[in-house]
Amino acid sequence: MMVNTEPTFITPNWPAPSNVKALQTTRVGGVSVAPFDSLNLGAHVQDDAMAVATNRQRLSPYLPSEPIWVNQVHGTDVIDAATSTCLQNADASFTTKANVVCVTMTADCLPVLLCDKQGKVVAAVHAGWRGLCDGVIEAAVQKMQVPPSEVLVWLGPAIGPNAFEVGGDVRAQFIEKDSHAAQAFKLLESSASGDKWLGNLYLIAQQRLNRIGVSAIYGAGVNEDFCTYTDQARFFSFRRDNVTGRMASMIWLESN
Known part of the structure; x- marks a missing residue:
């Protein structure tokens, strides 16, 4: 079990407005025991409920309010975090209200944080491969109701392009939606x-964003190097461990 008593965060490296705040947790700094060690924030993974509650409480000094946790279902629904209760079925949330924390939880899926250049709206997206394929990022951008050229994006830690193994059926689904997705897949093995x-979630996300006019993209696969599968010291990975915890990617607007 990890013994670090303070949460260890990654602060996104992107040119967001000063009133836009964002934090990415790692697995370090909580009280959960193996295989959820230690800062597991997922209440749905069979970890001890009190440990999860303690871990979430450890985020409080760094946040203006309790995050609006959602029940992620690998879909494309986007909720307004300011008018929603916790645990609604959704895979993205947005807000224009100060001190409302949008959050997504991941352990290989791609977390996507978004804001506009004026610092008026933020969003958090859970982009597992199904949601990514079906357009969850595009749905979130649409809900932001700002020109795509005004949107800034940070891609958080996810399973990297040298570790995300998929079958030809998954590749085909992406290419059916966008032929450019073929560039994001590298043949690993062909048999009877x-x-x-090997699929590159980061590249697919960039392609989808570019297609709708969003070009200001930062983070994983762009200017930062993350892979949840290979970096066991920092990140949970469902593909690697099967039974494991969840990390949180959080974003909010700071009040003036």
């Missing part, structure tokens, strides 16, 4: 039982 590919 089917093809195996």
Whole structure:
């Protein structure tokens, strides 16, 4: 079990307005024991409920309010965090209200944080491969109701392009939606039982954003190097461990 008593965060490296605040947790700095060690924030992964509550409480000094936790279902629904209760079924949230914390939890899926250049709206997106394929990022950008050229994006820690192994059926679903997605897959093995590919979630997210006019993209695969699968010391990974914890990517507007 990790013994660090203070949460360890990653602060996104992006040119967001000064009133836009964002934090990415790691697995370090909580009280959960293996295999959830130690800062597990997921209440749905069979970890001890009191440990999860303690871990979430440890975020409080760094946040203006309790995050609006959602029940992620690998879909494309986007909720207004300012008018929603916790645990609604959704895979993205946005807000224009100060001190409302949008959050997404991941352990290989791609967390996406968004804001506008004026610091008027923020959003957090859970982009697992299904949601990414079906357009959850595009749905979140639409809800922000600002020109795509005004949107800034940070891609958080996810399973990297040298670790995300998928079958040919997954690749085909992405290419059916956007032929450019073929560039994001590298053939790993071809056999009578089917093809195996390595997929680049970061590149697919960039392609989807570029297609709708968003070009200001930072973070994983751009100017920062993250891989949840290979960096076991910092990150939870469902693909690697199966039974594991969840990290949180959080964003909010600071009040003036």
